[in-house]
Amino acid sequence: MIYAEILAGGKGTRMGNTDLPKQFMMLGSKPIIIHTIEQFLINGKFNKILVCCPKNWITYMQDLLKKYDLDNGDIVVVAGGSTRNETIMNGCKYIEDNFGVGNDDIIVTHDAVRPFITQRIIDENIEASKKADATDTVIVATDTIVESIDGKVISNIPDRKTMYQGQTPQSFNIKKLVKLYNELTDEEKDILTDACKIFVIKKKKVNLVDGEVYNIKITTMHDLKMANAILMERDK
Amino acid sequence: MINQSYRLYSPKQIRIEQIDERVKENDVIIKPIYLSICAADQRYYTGNRDKEVLKKKLPMALIHEAVGEVIYDPKGKIERGTKVVLIPNTPTEVDDVIKENYLRSSYFKSSGVDGFMQNFVCIDRGRIIPYKKIEDRIAVLLELMSVVMNALEHFDHYSHMRKQTLGVWGDGSLGFITCLILKKTFPNARVVLFGKTEEKARYFQFVDETYQIANIPDDLRVDHAFECVGGLGSEAAINQIIDYINPEGSIALMGVSENNVPINTRMVLEKGLTLLGNSRSGYEDFKAAIDFLETYPEASDYLNNIISEEVIVHDVKDINRAFENDLNNEFKTIMRWKV
Numbered sequence: 001m002i003y004a005e006i007l008a009g010g011k012g013t014r015m016g017n018t019d020l021p022k023q024f025m026m027l028g029s030k031p032i033i034i035h036t037i038e039q040f041l042i043n044g045k046f047n048k049i050l051v052c053c054p055k056n057w058i059t060y061m062q063d064l065l066k067k068y069d070l071d072n073g074d075i076v077v078v079a080g081g082s083t084r085n086e087t088i089m090n091g092c093k094y095i096e097d098n099f100g101v102g103n104d105d106i107i108v109t110h111d112a113v114r115p116f117i118t119q120r121i122i123d124e125n126i127e128a129s130k131k132a133d134a135t136d137t138v139i140v141a142t143d144t145i146v147e148s149i150d151g152k153v154i155s156n157i158p159d160r161k162t163m164y165q166g167q168t169p170q171s172f173n174i175k176k177l178v179k180l181y182n183e184l185t186d187e188e189k190d191i192l193t194d195a196c197k198i199f200v201i202k203k204k205k206v207n208l209v210d211g212e213v214y215n216i217k218i219t220t221m222h223d224l225k226m227a228n229a230i231l232m233e234r235d236k
Numbered sequence: 237m238i239n240q241s242y243r244l245y246s247p248k249q250i251r252i253e254q255i256d257e258r259v260k261e262n263d264v265i266i267k268p269i270y271l272s273i274c275a276a277d278q279r280y281y282t283g284n285r286d287k288e289v290l291k292k293k294l295p296m297a298l299i300h301e302a303v304g305e306v307i308y309d310p311k312g313k314i315e316r317g318t319k320v321v322l323i324p325n326t327p328t329e330v331d332d333v334i335k336e337n338y339l340r341s342s343y344f345k346s347s348g349v350d351g352f353m354q355n356f357v358c359i360d361r362g363r364i365i366p367y368k369k370i371e372d373r374i375a376v377l378l379e380l381m382s383v384v385m386n387a388l389e390h391f392d393h394y395s396h397m398r399k400q401t402l403g404v405w406g407d408g409s410l411g412f413i414t415c416l417i418l419k420k421t422f423p424n425a426r427v428v429l430f431g432k433t434e435e436k437a438r439y440f441q442f443v444d445e446t447y448q449i450a451n452i453p454d455d456l457r458v459d460h461a462f463e464c465v466g467g468l469g470s471e472a473a474i475n476q477i478i479d480y481i482n483p484e485g486s487i488a489l490m491g492v493s494e495n496n497v498p499i500n501t502r503m504v505l506e507k508g509l510t511l512l513g514n515s516r517s518g519y520e521d522f523k524a525a526i527d528f529l530e531t532y533p534e535a536s537d538y539l540n541n542i543i544s545e546e547v548i549v550h551d552v553k554d555i556n557r558a559f560e561n562d563l564n565n566e567f568k569t570i571m572r573w574k575v
Contacts, residue, residue, distance in 0.1 A: 028238075028256035038237045042265055042308035042356075044316045115238055116254060118355055119267060119307070120575060214240075214254065231238065231254045234350070 001047045001105045002126060003174070004040040005091040008033055008053040008061070008112035009080030021057060023112040024064070025224060028231045032218055033061075034068050035115035040108075041074060043122050048099070050091045051112070052080040085181065088195055092178050101174050106130070109195065110169040113218040115227070122169065124209040129171040132207040134199040138164035139211045167211040170196050176204070237265075242353040242555060242575070243295040247283030250353075250552050253295070259358050265308040266320060266357045266364065268573040270376035271549075272301035273562045275466065276492065277346060281559045285494065293348050300324035300345045301379040302352035303372055304573075309361075320364040321378045322352060323522055336518040337386065344516060353555070355575060365522050370529050373543060374536045376570050380409060381525035382517035384417050387488045389521070390512050391460065395486035398459050399425050403480065405449070405473045406464030407431030407440070409567045410490060412542050414462050415443050420532050428458060430476070432469075436566060439541055449476060457482050466491025471498060478503045486510040542567035550574055 008023045023033040033051070040049050053061045058077050065071040078094045080087035088109055095101060106129040110117060121137055128135040141163035147156040172195065180198050181189075192198050199206050218227050239257040244250050259265070277298040279285050285293075306318040324345035327336040336342055345351045367375050402425050404415050411429065419427045419442055429446040431437045437446040447456070449472075459482050465473040470493040477487050478500050489511060504511065529535055544565035547558035549572060562569035 029258065030256075035238050042237070044307055116240075118240065118575075120355070214252065231256050234255050234257060 001099065001102060002045055003091075003095055003105070003107045004043075004046045004049040005088065005107050005109045006033065006036055006040065006049065006051045006112045007080070007084065007087055007109055007168075008051060009084065009087040021054065022218060022224070023053070024057075024060070027115060027218070027224070027227055028233070030068060031064060032115050032227075033112045034064060034070070036110065036112050036117065037065075037070060037075065039115075039117050039119065039122065040110070041070065043119060045123075045126055046074070046108075048095070049075045050078050050094060051075060052078045052087045052091050053112075055079045083189075084193060085189065085195055085198075089178070089181060092174055095174060096178075101178075103175060104130075105174045106171055107174050107177070108169045108171040111217055114168055114215055115218070116212070116214045116216060117169070118212060118215070121209060121211060121215065125169045125171040128207040128209050129173065132205045133173045133176045134196055134204065134206040135169075135171040135209055136196045136206055137167045137169050137209045137211040137215070139167060139213055139215075141165050164208070166194070166196075167215050167217070169209075170194075172199075180204070237358075239358070240355040240575075241297045241350055242552065243297050243350070244280055245295045246290075248281060248556065248559075250555055251295070252552065255354075257358055259310060260360070261310075262360050262362070263310070263358045264306055264314055264361050264364065266304040266322065266359055267307045268302050268304040268322075268352055268354070268357060269319070269372050270303050271299045271352055271571045271573050272376045272379070273299070273559060273569045273571070274301055274380070276300075277351070278559065278562060279494070280346075282563070296346065296348070297350040297353040298346050299351040299353045300347070301376055302357070303367075303375045303378070304352075304357065306364075307356065314361065318366050319368070319372065319375070320366050321375055321522060321526070322357065322359060323363040323365070323519060324351070324379065325516055325518055326360070326363060327518075335386070337516040337521075362519070365519070365526060367526050367529075369533070370526070371536060373546065373570060373572075374529070374539050377413070377539050377542075377568065378522060378525045378529070379517070380568075381413055381417065381528065382521035383410070383490070383514070384414050385521040385524040385528070386517040387414070387462065387490055387512070387514040388417065388421065389524075390514055391462075391486060391488050394510055394512055395460050396484055401426045401428060401458045403428045403430060403458035403461040403477065404443075404464060405430045405461060405477055406466075406469075406491065407433065407436040408464065409542050411462075411464035412439065412567065413539070414464050414490070415440055416535060416538055417528065418462070419443060420528070420535065428456075439567075442538060449473075452476075452480065456480060458485065460486045460488070462488045462490060464490050466493055468493075468495075474499050478507070478509065481507065481509060483507045484509070486512055488512045488514055490514050543570055545569045546572055548572045548574060
């Protein structure tokens with residue numbers, strides 16, 4: 001079985017003065033999250049699409065799905081957790097409780113606020129996940145990455161040719177993800193904000209899939225303005 | 237739903253645009269599999285169109301020859317994975333007399349409206365036709381075949397019944413397909429190709445005779461002719477046809493020219509010739525093209541020979557490479573669409 005998990009746990013605290021979480025803000029004709037869900041819906045390879053959002057926004061999310069005619073049985077809204085990884089785990093738990101988890105079952109997790117995801121990226125995530133325990137979506141780094149441990153002086157400048165910028169989706173074998181996560185200590189859980197990193201520190205293979213420069217994450221008001229600026233109406 | 241359109245902004249400059257796609261009630265969503273480059277696309281790409289035309293029509297996604305698979309039907313009626321050919325002509329009215337491709341109100345993909353170079357294509361379900369027994373890379377030639385089917389319908393309707401010798405001027409892809417369809421449709425007719433070079437004529441082994449245009453026997457005559465040259469060669473080709481055609485023959489004009497073409501109207505009048513204008517195609521022509529390939533499976537083998545190059549396309553760089561290479565390819569350049 002193949003599942004999608006749209007991560008909409010964010011409460012919009014980086015967005016400015018708004019109380020509306022960023023994933024619900026309008027991008028062109030629809031809320032950001034609706035654009036994102038649509039890409040997973042038309043992909044057609046998912047047995048279920050989980051949308052994980054803050055508990056007090058679940059009803060709002062369900063109303064949105066109704067409003068945009070997406071309230072068919074393919075999509076379920078699940079409560080997110082307090083961290084990104086906990087949100088992912090809540091989704092895995094929902095799958096386990098409701099459908100059971102087979103050895104080859106995979107989950108494609110994606111930021112709700114990356115609505116410019118393409119079918120190719122989704123398809124390649126699914127394919128790569130069949131060959132490795134985990135898959136990350138990346139683009140080559142265009143800026144030089146500078147490392148500073150104390151935040152004052154440079155401790156290292158890694159070779160840009162080997163540097164990539166992480167995007168999403170990140171996709172996992174569900175059983176292996178849950179097992180590795182449960183093996184972590186509380187301190188490790190606090191440090192490991194990126195689910196793929198759990199596999200990396202456990203020396204497991206993580207495949208790479210090419211993302212797109214435009215598969216941007218809408219995090220700030222500036223991002224939203226940019227996203228609205230590049231999105232065009234089909235005028236002809 | 238967000239879509240990406242690969243639009244030509246100015247000659248050789250293609251940019252990816254994010255489109256806020258409004259899926260209409262009757263639309264289905266198609267993921268293109270193969271796209272094929274047409275001379276018309278190439279004229280936009282290289283900027284060989286009038287400046288005013290470029291200013292009016294660009295930015296625009298090119299390509300009107302495409303096959304793909306249905307990835308999503310909001311109505312749930314067409315099965316996912318169904319292979320379809322996409323019809324670029326989009327009528328906005330129904331006319332009982334005039335064909336859809338001649339209605340001035342019709343839109344045509346990659347001529348003023350976005351063509352098929354997009355991540356996915358939202359298209360009315362009445363503008364796709366499923367195919368089953370045809371290879372995808374051959375099926376992408378269905379649009380060009382449908383153009384010939386449209387011309388043949390015209391020819392059938394307006395030309396006199398003596399069809400012993402049919403001449404085809406032009407040794408490009410359109411000429412090849414015209415010869416192939418004529419040979420199968422009129423098995424008793426003598427199909428004669430008039431081409432420019434001996435090298436290209438070698439591809440046309442299935443026709444009855446081939447001649448180089450600089451070396452046609454004086455006494456050779458054709459009952460009807462198909463002009464598949466276009467461009468700067470139009471004038472010479474049409475006037476040569478007028479010289480070699482029998483009285484009351486019909487000349488099916490199929491090649492597009494950017495400039496007005498002076499032709500020997502005195503002889504058109506003296507011989508009582510009929511000039512038939514042909515452009516593009518409609519739904520029924522696509523059906524006829526699919527029927528043709530399903531009826532004559534060996535035709536696919538012939539068509540395979542005019543795919544000069546298949547370019548796998550992941551990004552804009554690959555698209556540019558496909559268009560650049562196409563300029564030097566003898567026949568068709570097709571793109572395996574993997575963006």
